[in-house]
Structures are given as structure tokens and as C-alpha cells.
Amino acid sequence: MKEFDIAIIGSGPSGAMAAYHAAKKGKKVVIIEKEKLPRYKTCGGGLVYRGRINLPFSIEEVVEKEFYELEVFFEKSPHFFTAKRNEPIISMVMRDSFDQFLVNKALEQGAHIIEQTTMEGLVKSENGLLIKTSGGDIKCKYLIGADGALSQTAKFGGWKESRKLIPALEFEVKVPENDFIRLSKNVRFDVDAVPDGYAWCFPKNGHLSLGVCTLKKQRIDLKKYYKDYLKKLEIKEILESEVHGFQIPVGQRKDVFSKDRIFLSGDAAGFADPLTAEGISNAILSGELASKAIVNNFENEKAAANAYRQLLDQRILSELNSSTFIAFICYAQPAIRNMLLSKYGQKGCEILTDIFMGKKAFPDDLKNKIKKRVPLLKFI
Numbered sequence: 524m525k526e527f528d529i530a531i532i533g534s535g536p537s538g539a540m541a542a543y544h545a546a547k548k549g550k551k552v553v554i555i556e557k558e559k560l561p562r563y564k565t566c567g568g569g570l571v572y573r574g575r576i577n578l579p580f581s582i583e584e585v586v587e588k589e590f591y592e593l594e595v596f597f598e599k600s601p602h603f604f605t606a607k608r609n610e611p612i613i614s615m616v617m618r619d620s621f622d623q624f625l626v627n628k629a630l631e632q633g634a635h636i637i638e639q640t641t642m643e644g645l646v647k648s649e650n651g652l653l654i655k656t657s658g659g660d661i662k663c664k665y666l667i668g669a670d671g672a673l674s675q676t677a678k679f680g681g682w683k684e685s686r687k688l689i690p691a692l693e694f695e696v697k698v699p700e701n702d703f704i705r706l707s708k709n710v711r712f713d714v715d716a717v718p719d720g721y722a723w724c725f726p727k728n729g730h731l732s733l734g735v736c737t738l739k740k741q742r743i744d745l746k747k748y749y750k751d752y753l754k755k756l757e758i759k760e761i762l763e764s765e766v767h768g769f770q771i772p773v774g775q776r777k778d779v780f781s782k783d784r785i786f787l788s789g790d791a792a793g794f795a796d797p798l799t800a801e802g803i804s805n806a807i808l809s810g811e812l813a814s815k816a817i818v819n820n821f822e823n824e825k826a827a828a829n830a831y832r833q834l835l836d837q838r839i840l841s842e843l844n845s846s847t848f849i850a851f852i853c854y855a856q857p858a859i860r861n862m863l864l865s866k867y868g869q870k871g872c873e874i875l876t877d878i879f880m881g882k883k884a885f886p887d888d889l890k891n892k893i894k895k896r897v898p899l900l901k902f903i
Contacts, residue, residue: 528552530654532555550821572879585620586614587617589611592608593605593606593612594711595714605872667814669788677776682776690745694732695727703730716755719738733756774797775840789805789806815834
């Protein structure tokens with residue numbers, strides 16, 4: 524039987540960075556991955572700058588494109604905003620090469636990886652955990668579930684589903700050269716191109732990542748809105764197209780994020796941003812925080828759990844709560860949103876851009892400040 528200090532389920536950004544930081548501190552760490560790396564991962568692949576600067580090394584070699592300007596459109600509205608920065612607001616990555624790169628960094632620190640192995644069960648004890656896998660049993664002191672929206676770790680760990688999961692479609696698309704040149708200059712978001720949601724256009728190397736999502740849990744024909752989005756972008760011909768459907772957890776779990784030596788991070792915990800549905804930056808950060816809490820309190824399970832919660836409160840959860848309120852106004856209250864945009868639109872765009880750049884955080888009293896400016900919100 525193989526034994527480790529920390530086992531991590533999932534080799535995405537959260538799992539890889541948890542492994543990196545724990546291995547760097549001398550812990551014996553293993554990543555358990557159900558597929559063979561590199562593997563395709565459904566994702567828009569837009570890494571905001573705050574996520575990039577949280578990494579302790581350069582990722583330049585796996586960045587496909589960098590964008591120093593973004594555009595935000597609003598359907599059937601005159602509102603249009605741009606933001607420019609000296610550093611890349613969004614860096615485009617393909618998740619197969621990006622995830623492999625991060626895992627390699629963890630391996631360089633001494634972490635191990637077991638590929639093409641699935642988690643099949645979990646046995647808890649006072650002294651540690653026994654993970655049942657398709658490749659045999661693995662014993663560990665702590666377990667980090669970084670296995671995404673469909674987390675098996677959460678299932679076997681005893682969590683009931685309490686996250687808000689929203690549907691999205693992503694299309695990897697090749698278009699004629701003229702269209703590609705025209706659409707590859709900036710990152711673009713189109714709010715309300717989907718009811719209670721948005722569409723995006725992310726240029727990559729030689730192709731576009733186009734997507735549609737709704738931030739409201741509902742039955743919806745996303746393919747219809749994707750076809751409408753193609754018309755909006757004036758794309759008349761598709762040379763190649765590959766579609767992927769997925770769910771994004773934009774609401775964190777309602778109970779706890781760790782119990783019985785099991786810690787959840789990234790999408791498994793529900794840390795994608797409720798306003799943009801971007802999840803890579805908080806996946807990177809939460810993986811690091813889980814690792815830090817465990818390593819610094821290795822001999823005390825309760826202290827490790829408490830430390831993780833405190834770190835999440837300080838670094839992630841307060842911002843998610845503020846973002847949830849903004850998302851509610853943006854998608855569920857369009858009349859109020861448009862009124863705010865007419866008065867504070869560009870200023871708000873600049874503030875949000877600074878937040879995603881990692882230059883500032885959401886104010887703690889953001890909700891109260893907005894309610895003071897919009898009395899109607901007091902009754903919502």
C-alpha cells in the first residue's frame with residue numbers, strides 16, 4: 524500500500540498548486556488524476572491577472588495570447604465599456620498545456636502523480652484516510668479534493684450538494700482569416716446575449732474560444748443563443764468547430780469546506796466568481812490556502828480546518844459575497860443595472876478591472892454603499 528502525507532484528487536490548477544506548495548515544504552504528496560496528461564479540459568481559458576501573479580513562477584511559455592484591453596457590451600443597450608491596463612488583464616491558455624505545466628512544477632518540488640486512476644471510495648479513521656482507487660489503496664493523513672464541479676471527493680466525503688451550478692457551452696472555433704483578424708484584437712464580453720447571462724469571445728492561437736452561459740439555474744437552449752451570437756459577431760462561415768458543455772459552480776458550499784481531514788478547493792468547493800464565472804484564479808489560490816493550512820497545522824486536524832476557514836474568509840469568501848450581490852444586480856435586475864451604468868458605468872468597469880488585476884479588493888461594505896445610492900434595493 525502506498526502512503527503519503529497529503530493526497531490530492533485532480534490535476535487542475537487547484538490540485539497542482541496545492542501539491543506544489545506542500546511538496547516545497549517537504550511533505551510527501553501525490554496527485555491522483557483519472558486521465559492521462561496532458562488532457563483536454565473544457566474551459567474558456569481566460570486567466571485574469573490576479574491569478575497569474577498568485578503563481579510563484581512565470582507561465583509565459585504556456586500563454587497563447589495576452590490582452591491589455593477588454594470590451595464589455597450590453598444587449599439592446601447603448602452601454603459599452605472598455606478598460607486598458609499596462610499588464611495583461613486576461614492571459615489566454617489552453618488547459619491541457621497549462622495544467623500539465625503546473626503539474627510539472629509540482630513534480631519538480633518532489634510531488635508524485637498517479638494517472639489514469641479513479642477514486643472509488645474512502646475510509647475515514649482518527650489517524651488518517653484510506654482512499655480506494657482503481658489502481659489500489661492509498662493511505663494518507665490529509666486529502667484535498669480538487670476534482671472540479673463533479674467532485675468525487677465531496678461525494679465520498681459526505682458533502683450534500685449545496686453549490687449553485689450553472690450551464691455553459693464552449694466552442695473552439697476556426698473561422699476565415701479575415702474574421703479571425705477582426706475578432707482577435709480584444710477580449711469581448713456581451714452581457715444579456717443570453718438571458719440572465721453573457722457570451723464571450725476569447726481569441727487563442729489560430730482559433731476563437733466562443734461561449735455562452737446563463738448565471739441563473741434554468742432550462743435553456745444555449746445552442747440557440749450561440750447561433751445568435753455568431754450573427755452578432757458577423758461570423759458567416761465556420762471552418763472547424765468543437766463544442767463542449769459543462770457546469771460552473773458559481774456559489775460556494777453552504778456548510779463547510781473541510782471535515783474529517785478532507786479539504787475541498789477550486790470548483791469542488793464552489794469558488795468560481797459569480798459575476799464572471801471565472802474560476803482559475805480562485806482555484807489557484809484556494810489550492811495554495813488548503814496546502815498552507817494543512818502543512819502549518821499538520822499534527823492538529825482541527826487547527827488545520829480552522830486555519831483553512833480563516834484564510835478563505837480573508838482571501839476569497841468576502842469577495843465572492845460582494846461579487847454575488849453585483850451579479851444579482853447585473854443579471855436579475857437589468858433596469859437597476861442600466862440606471863447604475865448610465866451614472867457610474869465606466870468607473871465601475873475600472874474598479875472591477877482593478878479587482879481582477881489584483882490591485883484592489885471589493886469594499887467590505889459594498890452592498891450597503893450600493894443600496895444607499897439605489898433606495899429601491901432596500902426592498903429586494
